[in-house]
Amino acid sequence: MSEIFAAIADPVRRTLIARLHSGEPLSLSALAEGLPITRQAVTKHLNQLQKSGLVRVEWQGRLRLHSLDARPMAEIDAWLAPYSAAWDRRLARLKIRVDGENNHSHKKATMTTTLETEP
Amino acid sequence: MSEIFAAIADPVRRTLIARLHSGEPLSLSALAEGLPITRQAVTKHLNQLQKSGLVRVEWQGRLRLHSLDARPMAEIDAWLAPYSAAWDRRLARLKIRVDGENNHSHKKATMTTTLETEP
DNA sequence: ACCTTAGGCAACCCATAGGTTGCATGTCAA
DNA sequence: TTGACATGCAACCTATGGGTTGCCTAAGGT
Numbered sequence: 292m293s294e295i296f297a298a299i300a301d302p303v304r305r306t307l308i309a310r311l312h313s314g315e316p317l318s319l320s321a322l323a324e325g326l327p328i329t330r331q332a333v334t335k336h337l338n339q340l341q342k343s344g345l346v347r348v349e350w351q352g353r354l355r356l357h358s359l360d361a362r363p364m365a366e367i368d369a370w371l372a373p374y375s376a377a378w379d380r381r382l383a384r385l386k387i388r389v390d391g392e393n394n395h396s397h398k399k400a401t402m403t404t405t406l407e408t409e410p
Numbered sequence: 411m412s413e414i415f416a417a418i419a420d421p422v423r424r425t426l427i428a429r430l431h432s433g434e435p436l437s438l439s440a441l442a443e444g445l446p447i448t449r450q451a452v453t454k455h456l457n458q459l460q461k462s463g464l465v466r467v468e469w470q471g472r473l474r475l476h477s478l479d480a481r482p483m484a485e486i487d488a489w490l491a492p493y494s495a496a497w498d499r500r501l502a503r504l505k506i507r508v509d510g511e512n513n514h515s516h517k518k519a520t521m522t523t524t525l526e527t528e529p
Numbered sequence: 530a531c532c533t534t535a536g537g538c539a540a541c542c543c544a545t546a547g548g549t550t551g552c553a554t555g556t557c558a559a
Numbered sequence: 560t561t562g563a564c565a566t567g568c569a570a571c572c573t574a575t576g577g578g579t580t581g582c583c584t585a586a587g588g589t
Contacts, residue, residue, distance in 0.1 A: 293421070300419035301577085302412075305489070312493060320535060330536080332578055353535050353586045361496035368494065370424070371487055374431060377480035378487065385525045399526040406504045407518040420547085439565060449566080451548055458546095472556045472565050
């Protein structure tokens with residue numbers, strides 16, 4: 292389902308996701324550390340994340356290790372897409388070039404994305 | 411704040427947003443039509459959308475006209491960005507090319523996005 | 530063998546999100 | 560002017576989300 296939208300709606304869960312990103316699997320206590328809520332509450336959040344597919348759980352001894360699988364976020368990304376011209380100025384310009392009013396011919400336009408390492 | 415995440419978390423609100431997209435401003439009754447909930451409930455949803463900045467309201471006689479301003483969604487888009495390599499295969503490949511292991515030199519890589527009219 | 534640490538489970542609490550019903554008000558059209 | 564339509568407002572209901580406390584079990588380290 293699209294419980295994915297609800298999954299990222301909570302600020303605690305978003306920080307959990309952030310902690311899981313970039314890094315090795317984290318245990319429950321590791322994840323709960325520093326948060327202003329109890330370990331049990333964190334468990335509930337992690338269970339929700341697991342149900343939504345964003346978190347995979349794997350046991351190692353008495354450690355419950357959590358790792359992030361961001362792929363379900365694709366659904367949100369896809370949902371945003373139709374609206375994205377509203378804030379992505381490059382995409383907006385591209386769109387204007389494509390569905391300009393004056394002619395009805397088939398048109399294409401391209402833009403380029405560059406990724407580079409930190410200096 | 412980022413009540414924007416909560417704003418799009420509800421399925422009813424997402425359909426309201428979809429109806430407001432592509433089109434003229436819609437009145438409350440127009441928006442409520444067909445939905446399985448009362449007009450009053452729809453009002454509450456629209457008020458939340460307004461508070462989050464996604465919907466602008468303007469009166470015309472006895473009509474409360476609503477229009478979409480998708481720009482606040484940029485916050486969600488920005489939040490997704492760090493994770494997007496997980497589902498965007500093109501971006502993932504690009505990332506691999508940029509931070510490959512063998513050399514630590516400064517690197518750039520580009521990809522192209524094409525937009526075209528429907529055939 | 531013992532204590533400490535990691536975690537599960539269940540009961541409970543409270544605020545609020547999402548919904549309803551009922552009624553009042555203003556505007557438009559005939 | 561009268562009736563129909565568009566909306567607001569307030570009270571109320573209920574489920575549930577997010578949190579807690581308390582206790583229990585299983586691994587590990589020493």
